[in-house]
Amino acid sequence: MPFTITPCPIEGLFEIVPKVFGDHRGYFFESWSERDFAQAGLSMRFVQDNQSKSVRGVLRGLHFQKKYPQGKLVRCIDGEVFDVAVDIRPGSPTFGRWHGVLLTPERQNQFYIPEGFAHGFLVLSETAVFAYKCTEFYHPEDEGGLMWNDPAIGIEWPDLGMPPSLSDKDTKHASIEALRAELGGN
């Protein structure tokens, strides 16, 4: 099995570390295998791959789609990011809880975030290239957002000694309580 797939403390989240083959040329690893992930109980169909580059202090998130939720297999291919998922599954016993993973090319680790989570990340390095596979297409009209610094969630973002740099959109998201009321089920 060329992957170590470890469940995270919130049900449905997984950290994946591939087996990296190094030699005098550099390295090789498989970053995704439908067969091997399925063997570990992770069966999904990816339909879109995304890549973004950001500078230090950029925080993208927390994002989700409502009618067309996306599962995401995320990794940082250059630089270092702190990646966060927040459970927004109506009725989930861990609704509103967050889990964070440091993603680095040194570990080549990946984070699997299934449908029903809000997702975001903070760039810790000078620049970071972030890549991810999605189980659903982008539907801009269906996008939802959760406030990155909602005290009721209490995400412990690493302190960079500067306020995060956000898109306009990301300064205006809902609180977890507003989302609970909107999504129902809890």
Ligand SMILES: Cc1cn([C@H]2C[C@H](O)[C@@H](COP(=O)(O)OP(=O)(O)O[C@H]3O[C@@H](C)C(=O)[C@@H](O)[C@H]3O)O2)c(=O)[nH]c1=O
């Ligand atoms: C996400 C996305 C954006 N775009 C376009 C819309 C916009 O003009 C431009 C930048 O979009 P955004 O500002 O939404 O990009 P960004 O803030 O990087 O959005 C992403 O953030 C992370 C945290 C996620 O989890 C992703 O699912 C996605 O929401 O790219 C697409 O064409 N396809 C896509 O799938």
